[in-house]
Each structure stands twice: as C-alpha cells, then as structure tokens.
Amino acid sequence: MKFIVLIIVLFALPAMAQNQFSGIVKNQVTNQVLVKANVQIVETGESSFTDEMGKFVFKGNLPQTIQLRVSAMGFETKIVGVTIKDQNEIQISLLEKHLDLEEITVSSGITVQQNKNPFHVETRKLSDLNGIASINIGEALAKIPGVYQSSLGNGISKPVIRGLQGMRVVSLLNGLRMEGQQWGGDHGMGISEIGIGSVEVIKGPASLLYGADALGGVLYYSDEAYAAVNSRALQLQSFYQTNTNGGAVRFLYKESNQKFRWILGGSYTNHADFQLPDKKFAQNSRFNESVVKAALGWNGKNSVHHIRYSYNHSISGIPGHTHDTVINPLDFQVTTQRRKRTIPAQFFDNHYLSFENKWFAGKNEWSLLLGQTLNKLTEYDEKVTIPGIQMRLWNSVYNLKWSHSFSNSLKVINGLQGMFQNNSNGSKATESLIPNAITLDNGIFSNWIYSLNKWNFQAGVRYDLRYLKTLTDFKGKAPITKTFASPNVALGAVYSTTAFTFRANLSSGYRAPHSTELLANGFHHGALRFEIGDVNLKAEKALQLDLTFELKGEHIVLIVNPFLNRITNFIYIQPVDSIVNGLPVFNYKQVDEVLFYGSDIGIHYHPHFAHHLHFESTFSWVQTQTVTDSSISLIPPARFTNSIRYDFNIGKKLQFKDILVQHTFMTAQNKVAFNETRSPSYQLLDASLRFIWNIKTPLHLQIGCKNILNSNYIDHLSRLKNIEMPSPGRNFYLSLHFFINQNLKSK
Amino acid sequence: MKKVVLSSAIALVTVFAMSSCNKNKCHECHYDKAGAEIEMGEFCGDALEDLEALGTYTDTTGTYTVHCHEH
Numbered sequence: 079m080k081f082i083v084l085i086i087v088l089f090a091l092p093a094m095a096q097n098q099f100s101g102i103v104k105n106q107v108t109n110q111v112l113v114k115a116n117v118q119i120v121e122t123g124e125s126s127f128t129d130e131m132g133k134f135v136f137k138g139n140l141p142q143t144i145q146l147r148v149s150a151m152g153f154e155t156k157i158v159g160v161t162i163k164d165q166n167e168i169q170i171s172l173l174e175k176h177l178d179l180e181e182i183t184v185s186s187g188i189t190v191q192q193n194k195n196p197f198h199v200e201t202r203k204l205s206d207l208n209g210i211a212s213i214n215i216g217e218a219l220a221k222i223p224g225v226y227q228s229s230l231g232n233g234i235s236k237p238v239i240r241g242l243q244g245m246r247v248v249s250l251l252n253g254l255r256m257e258g259q260q261w262g263g264d265h266g267m268g269i270s271e272i273g274i275g276s277v278e279v280i281k282g283p284a285s286l287l288y289g290a291d292a293l294g295g296v297l298y299y300s301d302e303a304y305a306a307v308n309s310r311a312l313q314l315q316s317f318y319q320t321n322t323n324g325g326a327v328r329f330l331y332k333e334s335n336q337k338f339r340w341i342l343g344g345s346y347t348n349h350a351d352f353q354l355p356d357k358k359f360a361q362n363s364r365f366n367e368s369v370v371k372a373a374l375g376w377n378g379k380n381s382v383h384h385i386r387y388s389y390n391h392s393i394s395g396i397p398g399h400t401h402d403t404v405i406n407p408l409d410f411q412v413t414t415q416r417r418k419r420t421i422p423a424q425f426f427d428n429h430y431l432s433f434e435n436k437w438f439a440g441k442n443e444w445s446l447l448l449g450q451t452l453n454k455l456t457e458y459d460e461k462v463t464i465p466g467i468q469m470r471l472w473n474s475v476y477n478l479k480w481s482h483s484f485s486n487s488l489k490v491i492n493g494l495q496g497m498f499q500n501n502s503n504g505s506k507a508t509e510s511l512i513p514n515a516i517t518l519d520n521g522i523f524s525n526w527i528y529s530l531n532k533w534n535f536q537a538g539v540r541y542d543l544r545y546l547k548t549l550t551d552f553k554g555k556a557p558i559t560k561t562f563a564s565p566n567v568a569l570g571a572v573y574s575t576t577a578f579t580f581r582a583n584l585s586s587g588y589r590a591p592h593s594t595e596l597l598a599n600g601f602h603h604g605a606l607r608f609e610i611g612d613v614n615l616k617a618e619k620a621l622q623l624d625l626t627f628e629l630k631g632e633h634i635v636l637i638v639n640p641f642l643n644r645i646t647n648f649i650y651i652q653p654v655d656s657i658v659n660g661l662p663v664f665n666y667k668q669v670d671e672v673l674f675y676g677s678d679i680g681i682h683y684h685p686h687f688a689h690h691l692h693f694e695s696t697f698s699w700v701q702t703q704t705v706t707d708s709s710i711s712l713i714p715p716a717r718f719t720n721s722i723r724y725d726f727n728i729g730k731k732l733q734f735k736d737i738l739v740q741h742t743f744m745t746a747q748n749k750v751a752f753n754e755t756r757s758p759s760y761q762l763l764d765a766s767l768r769f770i771w772n773i774k775t776p777l778h779l780q781i782g783c784k785n786i787l788n789s790n791y792i793d794h795l796s797r798l799k800n801i802e803m804p805s806p807g808r809n810f811y812l813s814l815h816f817f818i819n820q821n822l823k824s825k
Numbered sequence: 826m827k828k829v830v831l832s833s834a835i836a837l838v839t840v841f842a843m844s845s846c847n848k849n850k851c852h853e854c855h856y857d858k859a860g861a862e863i864e865m866g867e868f869c870g871d872a873l874e875d876l877e878a879l880g881t882y883t884d885t886t887g888t889y890t891v892h893c894h895e896h
Contacts, residue, residue, distance in 0.1 A: 401857075401892075421894045461877040462852050462893050 099162050100135040103128050103148060106171035115150035115172070118303060120157070120189045121436065121443075122382040123375055124339065126306050136307065138336045139377040141438035145189055148172060157191060159486075193579050194529075196536040196570030198626045198639055200224070200279040204271060209723070209738045210764045210782055211317065211811050213349070215271050219297070223639075223678035223696040224281050226714040230797035232322060232352055232806070233365025233394030234266040234424070238795060239281055240643065241674055241700040241713045242294025245592055249297045250288055252386055254432040254449040257473040257499060261592045262511070263797060264605050265455060268390050268428035270369040272328050272345040275302035281678075282622040282643050283566070283587025286523050286538040289495065290566045291589040293620040293645060301373060301386070304339035305332035305819075314816040321784075321809035322364075323415060324349030330371075335822060343371040350417035351395075355790040355807035358411040360798070362395035362420055384434045389427075396422040396457075398606060398801040403660055407802035421462055427454040432475075441483040449475035456504070467511055468504025473497055487529040496520040501593070511602055511609075512594045513552035518545040525568075536570045536583075544590040553599040555613065562590035562617045572626075579628035584621070591615040595649050595666045601659070606800060608658040609651065611666045616647045633684045640677040648672040650710060653753040669704050676700035690725040701749070711751035715759070715794055718743040735768040747794040755799070760791035778815040785809055856882045856889040868893065 103115040111132025118125035121141050126134040142162055149155040153172040160168060192199060200222050204215075212218035216235025220227040226238040239247055244263065249256045251269065258268040280296040288296050305311045310333040318325035328345035348366040351359040371388040397410055399422050432449040451473045459466030479493040499517045503510040525538035544562045551557065570583030598611035622643040629636040648669050656663040676699040683693040699716040721740040728734050746759040766782030788808040792799050851869035854876060855862045868876050873893060881888045 460892075461880075462850070463874040463877050 098135065098137050099140060099160075099167075100133060101146075101168040101170055102132045103134065103150065103170045103172065104132060105153075106173045112150045112153070112172060115148060115153075116306075117170075118147045120145040120147050121438065122377055123304055123384070124307055124334070124377075125303050139379050139381075141380050141382075142440065143438065146170070147189070155191075157189060193574040193628070194534045194572065196534055196572045196581060197280065197284045197568075197583050197585075198581055198624060200281070201276060202279075203276045204274050207277075208271075209721070210740055210766050210784060211319075211780065211813050212271075213319070213322075215269055215274070216267060218271070219277065219279075221719070222277075222279055223680055223698045224700075225279055226698075226717070226795055228263060228712065228795040228797065229793070230264050231360065231363035231365070231394065231397055232349055233363070233367075233392065234264055234797075236260070236263065236265075236267060237297055238712075238714060239279065239295035239297075240641065240676065241702065241710075243712070245291065246294035246589060247297065248288055248292035248295075249299070251299045251388070251430055252301055252384075252432060253298075253434060253447050253477060254386075254430055254451070255288065255473070255475055255497060256428075256430065257451055257471055257497070258426075258428055258453040259455050259469060259471055261594050262602065262605065264396070264424070264602075266392065266394065266424075266426055268392075268426055268453065269299065270345055270347075270367060270390055272369050273301055273330055273341060273343045273371045273373075273388075274299050276300050282585065282624055282641060283620045284568060284570075284583060284585045284622065284624060286525055286540045286566065286568045286585075287491070287493070287495075289519070289521060290540055290542045290564065290587045293587045293589050293618060293643070301341070302330070302332075304341060304373075304375060305334040307334050307336065307339075308822045309334060310820050310822060312816070312818040314818075315814065317811065317813045319349075319809050319811035321353045321806050322349035322351070324417075333822070337376055339375045341371070341373040343369075345369045348417070351412075351415050352806040353415065353809075354411060354804050355785075355788045356411075356804075357807070358413060359415045360397050360803050360806075361410045361412045361416075362397050362399065362422070364417050364419075365392060365394040367392035380439060381435065381437045383436075384432075386430070386432050386434070388430045391428075392426045393419060394424050394426070395420065396424060397798055397803060399459075405660070405801070410801055410803060421458040421460070422466070423458055425454075425456040425458075428452070443479075443481045445477075445479045445481075447475070447477040449473075449477075451475070456507075459509075461508075465504060465507045467509050468507040469510075469512070470502050470504070472500045474499075489527045491523075491525045491527070493523050493525075494521070495523070509600055510552070511598060511600060512592075513548040513557075513597055514550050515546065515548040515593045517547075517593075519543070532573055532575055534572045534574070536568070538568045540566045540568075542566070542588065546590065546593060548593060548597065552597050555597055555599070558596070558613060560590075560596075562588075564588035564617065564619065577630055579626065579630070581624075581626035581628075583624050585624075586622075587620040589618045589620075591617065591649055598666065601661060605797070606661060607653075608661045608663045609666070610663065612668070615649055615666065615668055618645055618647050618649060620645045633686050635680075635682045637680040638677065639679070641675065643674040645672045645674065646670060648704075648710075650751075652711075652751070669706065669710075671704065672710055673703040674700060675703070690727075692723040692725075693720070694723075695720045708752040711754045712795055713747065713749065715747035715757065716745040718745075731772055733770040733772060735770055738766045738768075740764045744791075744793070757792065757794035757799070760789050760793075761787065762789055762791075763787050775816055775818050778813075778817070780813040780815075781811070782813075783808065783810050852893040854891055854893040856891045858886075858889050863889075865891070 103112045115128045117134045128134045146158045154175040207218040213232050214235050216227040219225050227235045229235040245261050259265045278298040283293050285296050313330040315328040326347040330343035332341045351363045368391045373386040375384040429452040434447045436445045453471040455469045456465045457467045475497045477495045481491040483489045497519050502514045521542040523540035528535045547559045548557045566586045568585035572581040596611050596613050598609040602609050624641045627638045651664045652667050654663050679697040681695050696719050702710045719742045723738045725736045726734045742762040747757045763786040764784045769779045771777040785808050790804050851867050854865045882891050
C-alpha cells in the first residue's frame, strides 16, 4: 500500500505548473456560438462544456500539443489539433449534420475520425446500443453488424465476431486485456455495462496493438468520460423487466476539479428464471451480479495518470441438470419461476486493476500501462459445499508504447507488450479442466501511419513469443513445456472524400493453442460435454483481407464491408460417437485450412422530407469453407435488422422523445458441422418509447417490449440448444434514469 | 481528496462484503431410493460439508447417493 501511495505522490508532485487555455465553439455556417458543446482533451480525458457565450476554459497542467474532441447535438464531431504555446485562445467551427456517423476511434492507437482510419472499426456508444434495452452487455453488442452472442441463458453471454469466439476474440477494458478463462463457451465475459461509455469492435486480426491472437477480433471498451472540470455528476438508473421478474439498479458518481477527477460506481442485478413463449420457465436460468467500479485521474507536468479498478461478482445458474440417463428436454421447462440459488451454478469473480500513464514531450508520447487481473471461476455441480471446478487465473500485464510524430503526416508507434498468466486449480474441487500452468507472452511491434492528401496509410509489423509450462501431471499426462512464436503484419489504406470512402487492409495473426486444447481430459459440466485435448496441436495462423466501401450523402450513408479470413491449423472441437456418464465426448482437432468469408452491410437513411425519421438497416453474413466442410460448428446464420426511429420531441413537462421499432430476421442455418443440428429461421420484433420528465432533475424514462410477437425460437449459437430450450418469450421492460449535474466552486 | 479516500474505503468494504463466503448456509438433503426422494432434513455448516464429502447414505437395504440441492 505504501508503495502505491509513493507512486501516486511521485507522479502527482510535478503537478505545479499551471497553463490556461480557452476557446469558443461556433456554428460553421451561421457563425452563432454553440452552447453546451462538449470539448474534451483527448490526451488527458478532461472535458468542459461551453457556456452561454460558447466559451470553454481549461486550466492546470496540460501537454504542449493536444487534440480536442468537440461535439454538439446535431453537429459533426470534430478532432482539432492544438499547440497551446502558440495559441491560448482558439475558435472551433462545427458543421451542422443530419447524420454524424464519423465516430472517433481510439483503439487504433491514434485518436482519429473513422473515415481517416485505414482499418474498419465499429464504434458504438453503449447508450445507442440500448435503444432497445439489453439484459447484459453481450446482448447489446450483438446489435453491431458482424457481432453475435453465444449465450447460456441470460447470465452468461460471449461475443462472437464474424463466426469466431472464445480465445479468438480479445477484450480490453481501457487498454487492459481481460483474461477470464474465455476458452470455455460457458464462461462469461466478466464485464458489466456500468460506467462503460463506448465500445469499439475491430473485426478480424486487424489490430497489431493488442496481440496477434485476436483472429476473430478485438472488443475495446472505454469508460465514460470524467465529469467536466469543476463539476460533479450523478447517474441513478433502475431497470425492471417482466420476463425474468428482475432488473438492475446502478449508480455512477463523477467529480472533477482542476487537479483530480474520479468516478465511483456500482450496480446490482438480479433475475429469476426466464419465461418461455409457452409461459413455462427455463429451470435454473436465474442469475445475479454485483459490480463496483472506481477510477482516479490526475495530470502531472506534461503527463497524465489513471488508476482504474473494477470488481464483478456474478452467480449464474446452469440449466439442463439431471441425474436421469435418458434426457427429456421438457423436464427443464417448469411451471414455477424461481430465484433462489441452486446448483449447478457458476460463481465468477473478476478483479481488474490498471495503472495507465502517459508522458508528452513535443512530438513524442510515451505510455505505460501496468495491470493486474484476477479471475476466479467456481462451479458447483453436484454438491453445494464442494466445488466441481475451481480455477484462479492471475494475469499481470504490461504495455509500453512510444509514439513519435515526424511531421503532421507521418507518425510511428513502437511498443512492447506482454503478460504473465498463472492458472491454478482449487484443491477442494473434484474436477480440473485445465492443468496448473503458467504462460508468458511477449510481443514487440512497430506501426507506421502516413497521410497524403485524401489518403491515409498504416503499416505495421509485430513479433510474438509465447512460453507455456504446465506445473503438474494432468490426468495421466506428464508436465509439458512449449514455445510458440510468429511474426505478423498489417497493411491498410483508406481514401476518403466527403461523399465516398474506400478502405482496404491485409493483416495476419497467430494464436498458440491453449492448455485446455492440448491437455483436456474430463467432464466440462458447464458445456455439457466430456472433452479430450491433443498435445500435438500447432498454432493457428490467419490472414485477412478486409474491404470497406462507404457512400455518404447529406441524408444517407451506405457501408459495404466484405472480408475473407483464411485460418490455417484451425483448432476445433468435434463430437465423437461416444457417451461418458451421460455426456457426449468431444475431441479437440485441427484442420489444415478454413476460409471465413462474408460481408457486413449497413444503410442509414434520414429522409429530407421527414427530418424526424430515421431508417437503419444492417445485414451480416458469414460463411465457412473447409476441405471436409463438416468441422466448423456454431457459425451464425445471416442476420437482417431493420429499425425505424421517429423523434417526436413534443411536450414540455413530460416530453415524448422518440419511438423505436426494430425488426430482426435470422435466416435458417443449414450448414452445420458433424453431429450439429440445423436451426430454423426466426423473426423478432422489439419496440421502445422514450420520455423525459422535466422536473428539477430530469428523469429519462424508457418503456418497451422485446419479442412482441412472442416468437418461439432457439438461436443457433445458444448453448441451451442441446437441451432444446427456447429463448425468452415476450418481455416488457421499464427503465428510469436520473442525470444530476452540478457545477463546483472554481478555485 | 478526503472524499476520494472515504469513497474508496466504502467501495473496498462493499467488495469484501460481496466476496465473503457463506459458510453457514443450510440445505435440505435427500437420497433417492426406489424412485422416491427420501428427505434427510436440513444440514448446515460442517455437518453439511461432511455429508457431501461422504456423498452417500447407507441403511440396511443398501447405499444411496445423497443430494443437497433441488432437482
């Protein structure tokens, strides 16, 4: 503890030199000042709102060269580079826009508007994804083109990007890599919506910055911005839904002064068994989750520092438990909805601690992120006091980057990155799925970014080394030591005008096999199967070509994003014709080559004759091709989504804000692996109404209904498909959200 | 800064409260005999743990697997 305090003091000491920097934000066409425009310093995370005169001010320790992210309702978001020494008062003009889809991305290592990023990144605010409320963050993510969820009831949801999931999808929380036994299809993500501002999705092995093993893609979660300087903000939210007779309460407190800014949040979620379309209930699909989150940020002289911590504790029931030798799926559909904890159940504890530092010196920027995560996963299967499995995964992470701007058009980011993982099994557990093992990963990369007129280029190279050592005998197999290494490259170019964007990139990736794939030999109750690994598996290698065509008009945006991802030595799990103690046996195997190909298409239309109307449609499609064509399971079917939103904004005291209707059509999945069952098509209709009750503290109210048609369906990626458990039926919900903002006395 | 320390302390207490174990929980236990569930009553703490570690119940007619959770 003394060491942490000492580090904080050391970094805070230089916070003595003061700068002042101000500006004004105007409408580019009318030259009128914009009130309540948000101005954020990208490098430090500090933000401010413009006053009645359109002015904003920042005081304190600021880097000499900064980027301002300026946004206002109904205007395009803009990134403006400023050298404070030269200009201590600037004027920023924003262009009025009906559609602002040029989101700002941070996950590519540079803060850039999406149309200038050579790699396609889907950026979404979490509030936008919750236009129709989601029960968990996985369900919210599944509204992004190309992203699906693989769920085990409501409590466990995992992201699937372009047909790939588990260890092939890397998740980061503010740059900290989240490791949570994601090799298991039934192991949750360990992240809650609380305090998350936005998520960026990089599809395929396109990012060299976060490890080469993200063959499916990267999910980059960013916290909500701190409160504006010299202000405090409190958010209170409650959510209730009829289907699970459950809901959530959340709070988030933010305060910022000239020196420090901090966030504290917490949430509690509790849901009983979900209701099926035929009014029965999915036995033991109940879950609850508690989350605590805190962040502290401060500036030094030409530096910025953040300490972030979050803790997530959840208990999820596992449906489908029986002692009968012949399974009758209807036995798991019961007439009584229950909430009381029973077994089998999974207990997850996830701790994420990170210390992020950035130093600025002229055209150089150094950043160092140190992180520690702990994932505890305990599963009680047959006994309430003796766990079936119990695993602790400690992960120590470092991420060191140096970026240098040679000129306004040429920049390089060099870095070292690594993590040390230690997995251990609890001594009380009756089973162990993976051996006690350590892994050490180290990577080195160099990424070059170059701009030329309307072109932006990026080229990078990366080399990774993984060392894996199992520490004990495991189910009759002697300890193993293995080393995997591979170079990787990423090349990208984007050409962008106001009306058209074309983007092309080619990138490679590699993923070393996990110890479960090498050494598994036992029951995996959560996955309802007996798994057998293969110690001779080789590392997977991927090469992806990704293209994007965007047409942009004043009222319409069309995006077409085809891709081809070739993976060699692809590791998969295949059922064999054998049963052990009532569970089917699966072997880990490897196929020489798999092609994943498909396209994501999106269109956003905002007709000129009806300014309050928005049409948005997306289409996601992925296919696989192998020599055998029977090895790749859990490939999502094609998905069409159509949504219509009408902004009413009528009423004063009780303002009717908008109505949103969303239709989803999932096609049938008939291309299945050996022993995998087909899935028929289904349709879902959801709707929501949003109101603002303008009392002293405005109350945002959302009411809605999901699965209005009470469709009886089983999603192809549902882990409950093997017990023929349908997805939830009709579900009404109510969400209340208070936003309280208050200015602090300026010192 | 006082608020930061105070809030952090509250958060830490909450974390430890949430992660504390429930060693004294009680459960109804039963064993299956001839297709019927035979109730054994409520077991708590060490008694529950001992029963589950043993895993079986033996009477004059045979040995049966014990369960301390609902089916």
